[in-house]
Amino acid sequence: MHQELNQIFQNCLNHLKEAKSSKTNFHFPVIGSINNNEVELRTVVLRDFNEKNNTLVFYTDSRSPKINQIKNNPTVSFLFYDGVLKEQLRIKSKSTIHHNDDISLKHWEKIKPENRRDYASKNSPSSASNDISNYLEKNWIDNTGNYYQNFTVVYNEIVEIDWLVLNKDKNKRARFFIQESGFKGEWLVP
Numbered sequence: 001m002h003q004e005l006n007q008i009f010q011n012c013l014n015h016l017k018e019a020k021s022s023k024t025n026f027h028f029p030v031i032g033s034i035n036n037n038e039v040e041l042r043t044v045v046l047r048d049f050n051e052k053n054n055t056l057v058f059y060t061d062s063r064s065p066k067i068n069q070i071k072n073n074p075t076v077s078f079l080f081y082d083g084v085l086k087e088q089l090r091i092k093s094k095s096t097i098h099h100n101d102d103i104s105l106k107h108w109e110k111i112k113p114e115n116r117r118d119y120a121s122k123n124s125p126s127s128a129s130n131d132i133s134n135y136l137e138k139n140w141i142d143n144t145g146n147y148y149q150n151f152t153v154v155y156n157e158i159v160e161i162d163w164l165v166l167n168k169d170k171n172k173r174a175r176f177f178i179q180e181s182g183f184k185g186e187w188l189v190p
């Protein structure tokens with residue numbers, strides 16, 4: 001890869017690595033999935049970026065609609081924007097769902113009991129509710145182990161990064177895409 005492109009690619013990876021910290025502007029990407037023929041977008045928390053296999057990680061409830069969408073079409077897109085650096089990353093990935101396996105257990109054990117509330121709703125997330133003040137299971141905090149069955153980790157292996165930075169004098173844009181030999185890079189017209 002051309003030296004400057006390679007430097008930009010490494011910066012993208014470093015930026016993603018830092019993004020599991022809530023202090024960074026890349027911590028809350030928007031992810032897109034396909035629901036039949038419609039695009040569905042939502043914000044998630046970026047929980048991790050594994051550099052060894054270029055994998056972005058987020059958590060969700062196994063009953064949430066996005067899970068079936070990802071099962072039907074595992075091509076998930078991520079959108080990151082850092083308003084300070086004026087940098088956008090559009091990432092395409094191939095997703096794998098981890099539910100009731102070693103990987104989901106490893107992540108579940110890291111979650112504090114009070115944060116397991118996100119997986120303690122009586123009914124599926126996104127379903128209609130007649131009793132919204134009681135959407136959680138009763139005494140959920142005493143039984144947080146029960147909600148492991150609702151917890152899912154989604155691993156998203158990067159296949160393409162579209163990087164754009166807005167500069168006062170000149171905008172810059174490049175695309176990095178996976179090949180058998182690793183990532184290749186090319187400049188794009190911004």
Ligand SMILES: Cc1cc2nc3c(=O)[nH]c(=O)nc-3n(C[C@H](O)[C@H](O)[C@H](O)COP(=O)(O)O)c2cc1C
Pocket residue numbers: 028040042043044045046058059060061064065066067125126
């Ligand atoms: C700041 C923020 C962070 C969020 N983080 C997550 C998350 O990590 N996982 C998740 O499933 N939903 C998260 N949500 C909620 C989703 O945006 C979305 O409303 C919900 O998951 C339902 O999506 P679905 O119906 O497409 O499955 C977050 C929302 C906000 C505003």
